[in-house]
Amino acid sequence: MTHPPSIAGRFAHIDTWVFDLDNTLYPQTADLWPRIDARITLFMMRLFGLDAISLRALQKHYYHRYGTTLRGLMIEHAIEAEHYLEFVHDIDRSSLAHNHSLAEAIAALPGRKLILTNGSRDHAIKTAKQIGIDHLFEDIFDIIAADFIAKPEPATYERFFDQMQVEPTRSALFEDIPRNLVVPHQHGMTTVLVLPEAGEAVEREAWEIATGEEPHVDFVTDDLVGFLEGVTSL
CATH class of the missing domain: 1.10.150.450 (DNA polymerase; domain 1)
Known part of the structure; x- marks a missing residue:
């Protein structure tokens, strides 16, 4: 999946970069x-x-x-x-290799970097550390911070915006489940759907499968590193 040269201009107003964790910051084909x-x-x-x-x-x-x-x-x-x-979350993460390219791409993003996950903070820290990107994020908003109300519930995002002091219209959200982008899009966030890499089949529920043409999806990528590099290309 290619990214047009003009993509960087579409993110010029973004000062906060928000990432889902599972199946977003690591490949959906991971175990x-x-x-x-x-x-x-x-x-x-x-x-x-x-x-x-x-x-x-x-x-x-x-x-x-x-x-x-x-x-x-x-x-x-x-x-x-x-x-x-x-x-x-008591699992072996050793199958995840350090992703130096992803670390460099995230580090190059101007502004704050946050993780928004339906998992726990401990899981997010351990997983991000295994990938080699834990030091790049200012904070993690997990399911405990959300009072156990998970995405895609509106209250979760409102609590996130308030606690993390995030202005939605100047923020971008990277997420692998399309329904989790509906409310953020309504709040003015720039939404990016992260799909499996081309040609790779993953086991997903029927309602999790997206076409990328949903009205609440602003951008689609199957190459997160390449997309982030395109964002900072200017």
Whole structure:
């Protein structure tokens, strides 16, 4: 996917760069999200005493309805959020290599850099450190800071704007799930949908698959590094 030479001018007003974490700052073909997904299933198996096949549909139902499986379990089963987050993010990240090109591209962006994730701060720090980009971000707004209300709920973004002192009309958001860009676009953020690299198939829910032609998507890329380099090309 190519990026037109004029792309840099479209971001000239941006002074805050906001990135989702999972499947955005690392490739969607990486094994991290499947590892987390498997840990969520295991958590539910231990909670309900049922087999994985029986629980997968419930797990995905909560994910679709509440934005995270965690939120569904909190609302409908009153589970302890901190224990859940610690358990599901207890994964091996060694398969992620340092991405020096990504680090250089993010470092070149003028202004603040923030992470906005439905995961935990601890997971974001460990994952960003594994990639070699943790030192580039001013702060992380995680699911705990969001009071466990996940993207794409409007309250999450409003809380993010307020706590992080972000002016949406001067901010850009990079995100791999299209519905998580709807509210930011309504607030005036410049939205960038990050797709899997060309020719690479990833396992996604049907509602997560995007064409890139959605009205709330301003830009689409399957090459985050190349896109960021294009943004700073002037």
